Amino acid sequence: MNKILVMGPSWVGDMVLAQSLFKQLKIDQPDCQIDVAAPTWTLPLLERMPEVSRAIALPFKHGDLAIGERYRFGKQLATDGYTQAILLTNSLKSAILPWAANIPIRTGFKGEMRYGLINDMRPLDKAFLKKTVERFVALGRAKDAPLPHSLSLPALQADRTNLSGLMQQHSIALSDSPVLGLCPGAEYGEAKRWPVEYYAEVANAALNNGWQVWLFGSDKDRPVTSQIQQHTQQRCVDLAGKTRLGEAIDLMSACHTIISNDSGLMHVAAALDKQLIAIYGSSDPGHTPPMHPQAVIEYLGLSCSPCFERVCPLGHLNCLKHIPPSRVIAHLSLSTQIPQV
Structure with a gap:
């Protein structure tokens, strides 16, 4: 062996x-x-x-x-x-x-x-x-061996038995409403973060159509999620900094759709077989795309991108600011009512 x-x-x-x-x-x-x-x-x-x-x-x-x-x-x-x-x-x-x-x-x-x-x-x-x-x-293959015709997709196995306890822990009410997960952070830097007010506009659209909205991220993302909460009258479930990675994975498994910057959680969402909208700014979706065949990628491909910088070197962040919330909202079926748990 x-x-x-x-x-x-x-x-x-x-x-x-x-x-x-x-x-x-x-x-x-x-x-x-x-x-x-x-x-x-x-x-x-x-x-x-x-x-x-x-x-x-x-x-x-x-x-x-x-x-x-x-x-x-x-x-x-x-x-x-x-x-x-x-x-x-x-x-x-x-x-x-x-x-x-x-x-x-x-x-x-x-x-x-x-x-x-x-x-x-x-x-x-x-x-x-x-x-x-x-x-x-x-x-993992022999030297000079070709790649397989199709790559095996990542597929994380969430702990569904842990989900109910996590929902109780975070005071999340059981509901038949679909859940929209937002991952508005990016560890690498602001040049990979879609504007917070754009995320808030999408969140409000979902909330006004009966969806729940859960915010995911690390402790470093709490300033961003707090701003989204301010723009949505505190109607979201803010989980940023309140979950370990394994817990975030299990909670994300209950989401119907996830919107994310190019981040680790974006790849987690793809590996959980979620409906995914991935937003790219300074990075290249040709290099690290989400491994899900139905993932929607929003990327403008401007002449200045991908620059791979942490902060926009030109100071305008057009690669992200020119992706309007309406464009992302159009990918959501806001009338969908799907029980999640």
């Missing part, structure tokens, strides 16, 4: 996309065991991926090289019998642990002088492997 250790990415969205690799590994090698080493905050995602046998929490601080700590941690895994390591990040530090664990085959893309640490080095042709998900899946 092939026992594979995957060095997982740190970003929530990238970890969701990594499930396409895990699913393809199970197709190509049905008997393989997949363990994933990743930062602690991504583990709730791995718990909802049935392909993953074991999630290993990495104890290192984000950004720290910590060569000695990584070496010692790798030595602890040396007796676990891994036959291959697949590195989904291109950093030098991510290659130390599999090398220290003496894993026979260590697969990764060329990057950051990792010669010797990686012995199955792959060149990265960004023109051919345009999408992050394609790059992940390619690392």
